[in-house]
Amino acid sequence: MADVKMKPKIPMEHLNITEFNRGQSSKVIKKLVEEDKAAYINKNGKPIAVIMSNERYERLIAGGIDINEY
Incomplete structure (x- = not known):
């Protein structure tokens, strides 16, 4: 199995x-x-x-996550 490094959650x-x-x-x-x-x-x-940058929101959308669906 490949060694996948997880980005630490902040x-x-x-x-x-x-x-x-x-x-x-x-x-x-x-x-x-x-x-x-x-x-x-x-x-x-x-x-x-919660407030976030538009770029972060656009990455969520591009990743298939639409927060308006939840």
């Missing part, structure tokens, strides 16, 4: 919704896009949404 960042409420949304989104990451948006310590 936990997604957790961002507080207050960052968006304070007018920081543009800065937060720009950083996620530049780093090609996804992050949880938390409210009262609980995840309420």
Whole structure:
């Protein structure tokens, strides 16, 4: 059997919704896009949404994963 190296899974960042409420949304989104990451948006310590770069989303679609189907 071939030796397949798995890419280590890095936990997604957790961002507080207050960052968006304070007018920081543009800065937060720009950083996620530049780093090609996804992050949880938390409210009262609980995840309420996930935000990701469009490039990451397009890779999911190309890989046959449409998050709108779930």
